[in-house]
Amino acid sequence: MREKTPRKFSTTPGTRDVLPPESTRLLDAQAKVLERFRLHGFREVITPALEYSEVIEEPKLRDSAFKLFNPDNQMLLLRPEVTTPVARLVAQRLRNSPPPYKLSYSLPVYRRTGVGRGQSAEFRQAGVEAVGSASPGEDAATIALLVDVLRTLGLRPGTDFALVLGQAAFYRGYLRGAAPDAASEVLAALADKDLVRVDEVSRTLRREVAAIVREIPRLVGPAADGSVMERAARYAGENMEATAALENLGRILEHLQAIGPLDGVMLDFGLIGRHDYYTGAVYEVYASGLGFTVANGGRYDNLLRRFGEPMPATGFAISLERLISVLPEEEPAPLVVLVGASVEATRTAAGLRDSGVPVLHLAEDLPPAQAAEYARSVDAGWVCYPAPDGVKLAAADGGEAEILPAEAVAGRVIS
Amino acid sequence: MRGLRVAVPKGAIFDDALAALESAGMPVGVLREDGRRLLYRAEGAEFIVSRPSDVPVFVEHGAADVGIVGKDVLDEQQPNVVELRDLGTGACRMILAAPRAKVDEVRRSIDHAEVVRVATKFPNIARRYFEGMGRQAEIIALHGSIELAPLVGLADAVVDLTATGTTLRENDLDIMDDISSSTARLIANRGSYRLRHHEVAALVEAMQREGERVG
Numbered sequence: 001m002r003e004k005t006p007r008k009f010s011t012t013p014g015t016r017d018v019l020p021p022e023s024t025r026l027l028d029a030q031a032k033v034l035e036r037f038r039l040h041g042f043r044e045v046i047t048p049a050l051e052y053s054e055v056i057e058e059p060k061l062r063d064s065a066f067k068l069f070n071p072d073n074q075m076l077l078l079r080p081e082v083t084t085p086v087a088r089l090v091a092q093r094l095r096n097s098p099p100p101y102k103l104s105y106s107l108p109v110y111r112r113t114g115v116g117r118g119q120s121a122e123f124r125q126a127g128v129e130a131v132g133s134a135s136p137g138e139d140a141a142t143i144a145l146l147v148d149v150l151r152t153l154g155l156r157p158g159t160d161f162a163l164v165l166g167q168a169a170f171y172r173g174y175l176r177g178a179a180p181d182a183a184s185e186v187l188a189a190l191a192d193k194d195l196v197r198v199d200e201v202s203r204t205l206r207r208e209v210a211a212i213v214r215e216i217p218r219l220v221g222p223a224a225d226g227s228v229m230e231r232a233a234r235y236a237g238e239n240m241e242a243t244a245a246l247e248n249l250g251r252i253l254e255h256l257q258a259i260g261p262l263d264g265v266m267l268d269f270g271l272i273g274r275h276d277y278y279t280g281a282v283y284e285v286y287a288s289g290l291g292f293t294v295a296n297g298g299r300y301d302n303l304l305r306r307f308g309e310p311m312p313a314t315g316f317a318i319s320l321e322r323l324i325s326v327l328p329e330e331e332p333a334p335l336v337v338l339v340g341a342s343v344e345a346t347r348t349a350a351g352l353r354d355s356g357v358p359v360l361h362l363a364e365d366l367p368p369a370q371a372a373e374y375a376r377s378v379d380a381g382w383v384c385y386p387a388p389d390g391v392k393l394a395a396a397d398g399g400e401a402e403i404l405p406a407e408a409v410a411g412r413v414i415s
Numbered sequence: 416m417r418g419l420r421v422a423v424p425k426g427a428i429f430d431d432a433l434a435a436l437e438s439a440g441m442p443v444g445v446l447r448e449d450g451r452r453l454l455y456r457a458e459g460a461e462f463i464v465s466r467p468s469d470v471p472v473f474v475e476h477g478a479a480d481v482g483i484v485g486k487d488v489l490d491e492q493q494p495n496v497v498e499l500r501d502l503g504t505g506a507c508r509m510i511l512a513a514p515r516a517k518v519d520e521v522r523r524s525i526d527h528a529e530v531v532r533v534a535t536k537f538p539n540i541a542r543r544y545f546e547g548m549g550r551q552a553e554i555i556a557l558h559g560s561i562e563l564a565p566l567v568g569l570a571d572a573v574v575d576l577t578a579t580g581t582t583l584r585e586n587d588l589d590i591m592d593d594i595s596s597s598t599a600r601l602i603a604n605r606g607s608y609r610l611r612h613h614e615v616a617a618l619v620e621a622m623q624r625e626g627e628r629v630g
Contacts, residue, residue, distance in 0.1 A: 196501045291476045291478070
């Protein structure tokens with residue numbers, strides 16, 4: 001029997017080693033995401049994994065963070081998200097250049113909570129932040145970028161994913177005007193997604209107000225269906241704050257419509273964002289077959305003030321591990337295993353690579369059966385030996401070997 | 416596309432849950448036929464039957480689109496799900512209780528901010544209750560027969576759920592305080608609530624109408 005591995009040699013709860021082909025899929029997806037970010041002019045930043053604990057103020061995020069102490073006995077956090085560190089970075093480093101600052105990142109984040117509930121302690125977030133502009137066009141641009149990324153990766157809007165869009169200021173504004181005393185309690189209940197509690201609190205209110213307080217968070221429907229916005233406008237009535245929020249949402253939809261149809265965009269007036277720092281448009285992406293959000297984002301106009309540079313901002317983060325779990329299956333990239341310990345084999349491998357063929361050179365003299373087994377273990381489709389007039393090529397899953405000139409290999413293995 | 420998948424809890428609120436679903440037009444007949452299966456398929460819907468405390472887990476992960484579960488379980492687990500409707504059934508109370516002979520002693524301990532030992536199936540609710548009073552408790556998490564703990568000296572008091580109070584009386588336990596009340600709730604996965612809003616909203620509305628007709 002194999003000896004039992006000591007416990008401390010396994011990975012810690014909530015973390016894992018990522019192996020091929022998953023690691024390949026993850027990094028490929030990340031590369032495509034970052035490429036789209038760059039095409040929209042967002043430039044990558046890298047923030048430290050460790051931050052002073054004071055940087056993160058949001059209670060849920062603070063609670064969820066891993067904490068440690070530096071030699072000066074200062075409390076540090078492993079970053080539980082990237083939006084706040086980027087806000088800190090902007091306020092500290094970029095104040096001398098003109099806004100808006102369009103920054104992107106793809107970094108691992110760390111959270112203690114959720115482990116044992118299907119969530120990891122370490123996962124990758126790829127996102128963008130547009131800091132220094134309050135324009136609804138900027139909200140629309142980041143939403144459009146998110147949809148662009150998902151489409152580029154092969155997901156179809158409306159079929160494979162839906163982007164759920166809300167406006168945090170709408171309900172808040174309505175409550176401040178119509179039911180100021182109950183506002184904070186209703187908003188707290190809605191933040192917990194407890195519509196039953198919203199109903200309970202609403203019973204203390206005037207009848208007409210109570211009905212609207214109950215209805216707004218239940219107002220959900222396709223953005224392409226104009227009646228959702230019309231109903232919201234009726235609820236807003238004379239309320240200035242709610243009306244302004246609704247106008248803002250209308251502008252965002254106009255911008256989105258200018259780019260393409262609103263397929264896959266759902267409006268949800270009960271969506272106010274999971275963090276307190278959201279102040280305007282908020283959105284989440286859901287993929288069919290996955291119970292968790294794939295991406296989420298929104299406008300956070302008050303966050304930068306904490307770092308001494310009050311500036312409006314908007315952005316989103318994609319959870320890369322969740323994203324690749326819903327992507328369509330892809331064929332593994334072509335790879336040829338070239339077998340041979342001879343100098344001739346080394347020369348052949350280099351020649352094949354020059355002709356554009358990805359080659360794993362196995363510098364051993366292995367018989368074909370073992371070579372094929374090895375090739376399958378590394379997801380390589382082909383096994384190849386140097387031959388007098390070119391190479392001997394065979395598919396890794398069996399089949400006849402054939403002799404062909406080295407120049408012909410590329411045409412055979414790269415479809 | 417498959418119909419909605421509904422998580423139904425075994426045990427005390429099973430029958431009430433079925434009645435609520437049936438009144439909303441769900442084909443729950445299959446669940447009454449054979450009590451041993453875990454997954455039932457019917458025209459336009461699927462049902463899974465699980466322990467009440469597992470219902471929020473299935474729903475939070477999207478393994479079920481909607482589910483029915485007591486508010487007590489939601490309070491304890493605080494899952495990230497949408498709570499849509501109070502079914503009004505399965506009413507019970509979360510209470511603090513102690514053996515009749517020791518009630519005064521326990522009350523004095525709490526008043527003097529001494530540490531009380533509390534046995535419970537709901538450690539998070541118990542902890543929040545004592546923290547909310549600015550008091551400390553040593554929480555002993557058990558999985559069943561909570562009433563036994565104070566009788567054999569494992570705990571001074573219990574935090575438990577009671578509907579009629581019969582079990583408490585039979586074990587000479589007196590209620591010291593009401594912590595919260597609970598009824599059955601309809602919950603939904605966050606994604607299903609949006610992606611399948613039509614179906615979920617129709618279910619809520621049908622239950623609502625039925626609830627108003629009965630109530």
